[in-house]
Each structure stands twice: as C-alpha cells, then as structure tokens.
Amino acid sequence: MKNSQNLLKNSPLKVTPQRLEILQTIQKNGHISIDDLYAHIKEKFPSISLATVYKNIHTLKDEGILLEIHPQDAKSHFEIKKEPHGHFICKKCGKIYDFEIKTSCNPNLSEISEIDESEVYLYGVCKECQ
C-alpha cells in the first residue's frame, strides 16, 4: 500500500494537507463517494469547500492516481488506482468489494479492437447481508 504522500510526490501535483487527507480517506475506506468523502474531510478541515473536493478528485483522476467506479443506482465512487480488478457491489448494503480477475482464460475479444482499459461489475447480495 503506497502512502499518499508518495503518490503526490511522483506526480506534478503539489502536496497539500487537503490532498493528503483526501487520499488517506479514500485509502482507508477503499471506495468512497464524493459526498461521503466531503463529510469525512470536513471533520479535519471544517473550512474545506465541496468544490475543492470535486476539483481534486478530478485532478487526481486525470493524473491516474484515482479511479472512478460507476455502480448502478448509486453515485460514482473513487478508489486509489492499483492492479486491475473487478468490483462486486452489494445490492442491499451498497458495499463495494474488490475481486481478482483471472486472465488465464481470455475470451476472444481482441477482434473488436485493442483494449486499453476495462471495468467489470458484479451485483448481488454480499455474505454479510444474506
């Protein structure tokens, strides 16, 4: 688990307390929505602006530090970018779980085009909610 400071140091972005807190909050939660992120950050930086959160999220996304997740029936969530993986989303509690994708058996997709990125979402009810 890379620490937040290095993520920023290895980018052209400046290291600011707000950014560190944003990254640490995301890292701690795994995946988080803008709203929840804002609520958390506000505890430490009561004066932070929602616009700052939005701007930073997008800046960090553009830098390839963050990744956006689009669950059905929920707002976008964000996570620290790491190895490619899938997301399982619980329809009851909304929790998002990562899972490994075994690429050992590739369906023949390359005929369509070169693939740069991929997203895989699975939906169901997680063990805790069953």
Place this chain on the structure above:
Amino acid sequence: MKNSQNLLKNSPLKVTPQRLEILQTIQKNGHISIDDLYAHIKEKFPSISLATVYKNIHTLKDEGILLEIHPQDAKSHFEIKKEPHGHFICKKCGKIYDFEIKTSCNPNLSEISEIDESEVYLYGVCKECQ
C-alpha cells in the same frame, strides 16, 4: 428484435406514442444518451418535455425494459434489455459496441456471493477510428 409495442403490452405500462417513439429511437440507435434521445424525439414530438423523457426512461428501467450503461467520461446511455453482453466503448468517437461474453470459462467468483447481474466494459479505439 421485439417490437416496442409488445415490450409495453407485456408490462403494466400504457402504450403511448411518446413511449413508442422513445423505444423505437433507442432500438434504432442501439445505445443513446438522454440528451440525444430528447433531441431525436423532439423532431417527431416537438412539444415533448425533457422531464417526460427522464420520467419514461426511469419507468422503463424500473420495468426491466431498459438497461443503463455507464461509460467512463460520458453520460449514461440506455439500451433495450436483451441477453447479457459486454460493451466496448471507443475512446475516440464514443461509439458503443456490444460483444458476446463467452461464459464457458468461469473464474471462480461465486465464493463472494450469488451474482444477480453483471456489467463489463472495455475501452479502446475502434477499428473505424484507427
């Protein structure tokens, strides 16, 4: 390819000209955003309200007639629900292509939970744009 009228007749929803036009437009385009849909519909029904389009899209989605697609960096698109399949999204022209998912080789995912639904997105540059 089911016709739009039957899709509605097999649901508790009433068959209205606006709904037929919405479904036919989606069917003709394969995948479409709310904006584009609204623009198309307006040609035939100049008086239609954007709110009506929103309302119908969500009603049809709730009935399981439509499916929402969430491309990275683009607004939601909608399609007629059919057999499960993946989506390839061209990063240049934004066009969305369907592709078949071969389920013959299943990675061991069931340990997480029962899977109800899934979404698979691939991103790259399509042949036309290369």
Place this chain on the structure above:
DNA sequence: AATGTCAAGGATAAAAATTATTATTTAATG
C-alpha cells in the same frame, strides 16, 4: 361509441450536482 378511472404528458418550479470565477493563501523553488 360513451363513460370512468387511473396513469401519462406538459409546463414549470425546485432540488441536487457539478463547474466556473475570483480573491486569497500556500507550497515549492532558488
């Protein structure tokens, strides 16, 4: 065909979400 009922449409307002603007502050650099 006429009628009654309930859902759907249109217009608009309201709410929610996102982005833009500007002045001020702060991080990084020499």
Place this chain on the structure above:
DNA sequence: CATTAAATAATAATTTTTATCCTTGACATT
C-alpha cells in the same frame, strides 16, 4: 525569505435531475 505558480475557499453560475400540479389520453367496461 522572496518569488511564482498552483491550490484553496467562497460564492456564483450552470447543468442535470426530480417533484409538483394540472390537463390530457389510454384503455377496460359498459
């Protein structure tokens, strides 16, 4: 520490989506 570019906060503006209210239309039954 002084300079410069970038980030923040505050606010306004814009965009997107949903809710409300009233009218109209679909459709089953007569």
